[in-house]
Structures are given as structure tokens and as C-alpha cells.
Amino acid sequence: MKKMQKMSLMLLIMMFIISACGNSGNTNKKAEEPTTKDEKVKLTVWHNFAGDDLRAKTVRSLIEKFQQDNPQVELDAQAIPPDGYRQRLSTVAAGNELPDLFFVYAGSHSAELYKAGLLQPITELTVEHPDWTSKFLPGAFDPYKFEQDQIYSAPMGMSATSFLYYNTSIFEQYNVKVPTTWDELMTAIKVFNDNKMTPIALGNKAPWVAQSTIIGAIGERVTGTEWFKNATAQKGAKFTDPEFIDTLGYFKQLVDNKAFQEGANSIDNTQAEQYFIQGKAAMMISGAWSLTNLAASASEEQMKVIDVTVLPSISGGKGDANTITGGAGAGLALSKRTEGATKDAALKLIYAVSGPEAQKAIAESNSMVMYDTEIDQSKVSSLYYKAFNLVKKTGITPVYDAYLSAEAGEVINNGLQEIMTGGTVESVAKKLQDAQARAVTP
Template identity: 85%
Template sequence: MKSIRKMSLMLLVMAFILAACGSSSGSNNKAGEEVTNKDEKVKLSIWHNFAGDDLRAKTVRGLIEKFAQDNPNIELDAQAIPPDGYRQRLSTVAAGNELPDLFFVYAGSHSTELYKAGLLQPITEVVDANPEWKDNFLPGAFDPYTFEPDKIYTAPIGMSATSILYYNTSLFEKYSVKVPTTWDELMTAVKVFNENKITPIALGNKAPWVAQSTIIGSLADRVTGTEWFKSASAQKGAKFTDPEFIEALGYFKQLVDNKAFQEGANSIDNTQAEQYFIQGNAAMMVSGAWTLTNLAASSSEEQMKVVDVTVLPSIPGGKGDPNTISGGAGGGMALSKRSEGAVKEAALKLIYAVSGPEAQKAIAESNSMVMYDTEIDQAKVSSLYYKAFNLVKKTNITPVYDAYLSAEAGEVINNGLQEIMVGGTPESVAKKLQDAQARSITP
């Protein structure tokens, strides 16, 4: 009996030990699961087109790499795709609803099409969570990416400024020419430089978007005003055959007829025109912010020191604001509709990392324009970029034509400007443009 009681006691103790072990083992497993969940990496994919060797591309890639280093719990799959094939590749995966979590989009028709297809979701929460960041963007920065009231779909990480008037100060001083602020002063400058065998304005319009993007959008806006152009683009209350637009094309024809551009401007490209200008063969050039980056990479500081920047001159009786440059928000990172939970949180964090205040400053200091009010270290940029950066900060932005026109109409105005340069008429080009845009609007 005594031995039975002893055995029963031993069994009871063993039962308690086993129960305790079981309990302990269960507790450890649970804790282990929690650690595993906590340490589990969030997989985040991002596509962008900053694949080149220019300073801007290197800067953006550096920001993405730093984000990956600072967030080891995020497994980042970042793909840098060359710009020439980027849009097509993105369209291909979009058609199969297989977009990455984050991807670079362009302002205008590109982001609008993705939104209308229901492939995007707003990033408003990260913008509203950082009001000081939001408030330092320049006016209009979010306009191309606000598709519903109070819903923002992208934060731009660059700026498109397309109609900066570059001029060679040494040539203006040598021939005692006033930097033009009015159309008459511009035509006087054209006359004086031609008389001295200096090309007045360098232009490389082999790819026909150049004259449209750099000259006609800004020039026409001074004649018609911005609201007229938006109405004509929407085909509501205005048409491209209206007298004011024909007048605007007439001013472009004046430049052609007075030999403002070098011979064969339709047969050289924009890069060749930049080199023609920086080498002192032309007194002026109307070009975009991309020229700042190109010249910083290909020209000496001595060459750039004699170049200054301003806006196109005013037009007599014009309805538009003369203190403007055509352009707008550059591209930014968009958030896929499919991203949710921890992936969405990681994506929003990365958006801030590549477009927040520190990122905007870094991109600006890579000699690239940003649509953000930031201070930059003058020693880190070219002298020419610093001048342009401060010009753009105090200048209003007007639309670039091909950002609003249909693809067909954009091609028509591009080719039409080439036609005017070889003898075509403003009336003929205006009618072709009106017909093309009307076809794109009519259901």
C-alpha cells in the first residue's frame, strides 16, 4: 500500500512536470511565432526610370538605396528601367494588372490614364501627415495628381520647366544689346546679332517637340492667356482656329521670317543646339531645365559663367502673364491599388524618403529642378543652375501644350511648327490642330 501511494505520488509529480513542460514549450513556441512575425520582412517592389549616369538619376537611386539600408525589415525589389522603354514596359504590366507596389509616373496623360483604369490609390495620408512638407511645394505641384477633391495621388520629385531664355552676357555686352523684356526689344536684338553674323537664337528642332515645348507654349500663353488654352484643349468655348491663337503662331512666324534661328534648325537636335549656343555661336537659346543638367556635364564652368537666364519677353496687348515659364510638376512615385497593409505602409514611407524635404534638396543639388521651395548649397551646383533655380522659384508656371493636347493633336502642332519654319502658314497649322483636337474630344 505504501509502495502504491509512493508510485501514485511520483506519477502525480511527473504529470505536473509534463504539464509544466508542455505549458513552457507552448509559451516558447508562441513567443517564437511573435518574434518571427515581428522580424518577418515586408516585400516591397518599386520601378523607376532613373537608370542613367546623370547626377539626378544617381541621386534618386542613392535615396532608394539609403531607404533599403535604413529599413532592413523591408525587402526591396528596385528596378531601374531606361527611360526610352519605361513607359511601354509599365503599360504592359498594367494591362495584366501586375504593377509593382510603387512606380514612377509622368504628369499629364500618363498618370491620368492609370487613374482612370482604377490602378492607383491616393497617397493623401502621408501628405497630410507632414503639413510642413506639403506647404513647401510650389503652387500647382499637386494639380496634375489630384483627381478627386482632396485626394492626392503623387508627390512630384522634379519639375518640368521648358521655356527658360538662356543668353550669353558677353555677346550682349559686346554688341550693346539690351536683354529683351518686350517683343520689340527681342526683334531689335535679333536684327543686331544677325548684322554681326551671330545667330540670335539657337534651336535644334530635328525632333519636332522642341519648338512646341520650349517656345510656342510660353509664347502663345502670353498672347491668349492660360484659360483660353485650357478651354481650347477641352473644346469648350474656344477653338484653335480663334484669332488669338493664329496671332500667337504669327509671332513664331515673325521669328522665322526675321532669321532668328540658325540655318537648318529643323535638321539638328537639341543637344547640338546646346553645344552651338554654349560655344558662343548664338546669343540666345530657349530651352528647358534639362539643358542645365546637360551643360553641367559637358561644359566648363568658364563657359557657363557668361550665361544668364530670364523669361521670354512680353507680347503687346497679350492676355497672359509675361512673368511665366511653361512647365509644371515633374513625375513622382505612384502607389498601386493592390498594395495594402504593411506593404502599403512601407510604400508610403518610401514615397516620403524619395520626395520629402531632404530628398528635394538632394535632387535640387544634382542640378535638377524641383517643384519645391528649398535652400541649396551654391557650392554644390553649377553657377548657371543656381541662377535658373532662383529664377524659377519666383516665376509662375503655365501649361506645356503636349501635356494637355491629345497624342494626335500634339503631333500636329509639333509638325506644324516645322511647316511654318519652311514656309507654312499659321492659319493652315491652326486648322489642322483644331481638327485633331476636336476628333480626340468627340465621343
């Protein structure tokens, strides 16, 4: 009897195993059969690479390649001209209608969007690609780190805003020394004016130009970085302090001594670049964007006589003269509302435009990057290569509007235009102080 029970039990176990195997086989078969095709993922992105310069074309081509490589993504990419970009983004941000991805500037711009609760971190992307993350230069992520060191963007370039470009042939023609001190700069300005040559090309129609390219560099030489950061935080320093009055005073000295061409407030930055490259001005104070613009529009004959250096030192100043204003460049930020498959696609696009291959491509479009990459010298202009090597030997100090509140940034932009049309430095300083105090004081 016991023998029969054992045999029955064994038969039951064998039947169970066979049944289980059969079911397992059926399950695997069903898993191998696709139930639905990949659905389209809609992704919106705004950026300001709307121009014809090499960098803009390169970034647009990276976005286009992403779309080709990811046909399941229905991409709506809008290229908005830089002069109107920030205002348009502010308008949609006020209504909480930001696109999934959007181009943000380092500093106060991204910080204000973060404080408004409109961003979400991309830290998971930096963790997923540690080799990529480790090759960014020191400080590259600092402006994009907020709560608990979460990272909110990856810079697609380096913002270098205050190169002093100069035409070596014009300096040689009038036997002028390339200025290393403020007094030498004023002497050069006088010689060029006496010979009916514009000393410094400036296109300040969009009023950020003078602020971004000139006033921060003068400020660094006069006040130093620590004073400026204290003033922005309204801790022990104010923009009505004597050192900042002096900073604006040096800018007014340029205006009063006719350093800039007539109508500088009525022409744009691109026109000023052309004015300079055509040999109508001996110098130009501008950012790294001019490297890409000139590489796209100027002949090699025109480019070979252009060299680049830093603004001159100012006697008695508290800062470092061997510096250029700038820092981490802008990057793509992720809307707080973006989630699911759309978020996955957005992170993938961020990597496509700021990953190792993208950083190399952007660098070889004659645009500075905050990334350790090798560049093919034959692919860049001689001027870019000079600036590339110059940056390696200089410090980077703050651009004013990257640290000021949005209102205060607008005040200093418009204030420099006022000084150029007869306004007083004291009036501009007071308006700037009042605006920054409103932003900082609870």
C-alpha cells in the same frame, strides 16, 4: 459545512489564477520566438533618370540608397531614356502590365492613366508625414488630385520649361540689348544673323522641345491662360481662333527670320545645349533641365557669362509676360494592382525619392523643386542660383502638352516641326483643333 465550501471555492480560484498565469507566461515566451524570417518583397519601378546629368545621378543614388536600407526588398529598377519613356509606358499600360511604381508627368499624362483605372492614391503617405506634405509649394499637388481630392503622386521637382538663356559676352560683343519686347528680340536676331552668329540654339529632333520650351510661352503672352484652358476644354474657344493663329504666327516669324541654327529638327536637345554653351549661339530657350545638364558638362568659365530671363512681352497680348511655363514636376505613381507588402514598400520608396532629404538633394543637383527647402549655394552653379531666384519673382503658366490630350499633344509637337519645314499655321491649327475636339467630345 459552509466554512468548508468557502475554503474549497478559494482553493479553486487560486488554482485557476496560478494556471492562468502559467499559461500567460508560456504564451509570451512563444510570441518572443520568431517563427519565420522576413520574406523578400519584389518591387518593380520604371523611371526616366537614365542620363548623366546631376539630377538623374542624384535620383538614381536615392533609389540605390533605398535598396541598401531595405535589403528585404528585391528591387527591379529600370532607367529608360526620356525620349522613349512615355511611349514604352503607354505600351504596357494598354496591356494592363504596368510596373508597381512608374514615373508619371503632371497633367494629361497622369490624368489619362487615372481615367483608365490604372492608378491608386498615395494619400495615406501624405497623411502619415504631415510636416513633409505642408512644405510643398502652393499648387504642387493640384495636377495629381483626382476623385475626392485623393493624391496620386508627389512631385520630385518643378517643371520650368521656358527660360531664355543668353550669353552676356556675345550680347556685349555685338552691342545688343537683352530683349524685353518682341520687337527687341527680332532686332537682336537680325544683328546676330548679320554677324554670322546663330541667334537661338534649338534641338528639336524629339519634337516635344519646341512645344515645351517656346510655343506655350508665346501662347501665354498672346492668348493668356484662361483662353488656353477654355480651348483645351473646348468651351467657348477653339485652336482655330484668330488668337491661336497669331500664336503660331509668332513662332513662324522666328523660323522665317532664321532665329534657329540650320538643321534644328535633326539635332537633339543635348546637342543644342552644347552648341549654346560653346558660344556658337547667343541665346537658348529651354527648361530647368538645362541647368542640370550644363552644370554637369560646362566649365565655370563658360557658365559665368550665361544669364537667364523670361521670354519678351508681345504688344497687345492678353496674357502675363512675366511668366515661365511649367508647374509641378513629375513623380512616381502607384499601380492599381500593387497591394500588400509590395504596396508598403512602394510607398516607402516614393517617400525616399520625394521626401525632405530627397527634395534638398535634388535641388542641390541644380534642379528646380516645388518644395520649401534650404540649399547650400556653394553646391549649385551660379546659373542655377540665378534661375532659382528668377522663379521666385515670376508666375507659372501651363505647358501645352500637360493639358492637351495625348493625341493633340503629338499633333502640336509634329505641327511645329511642319512649320519649321514650310507648313502653314492654319493647317497645324486645324489639326490640333480636330484632335482636341475628338478627345473632349463624348
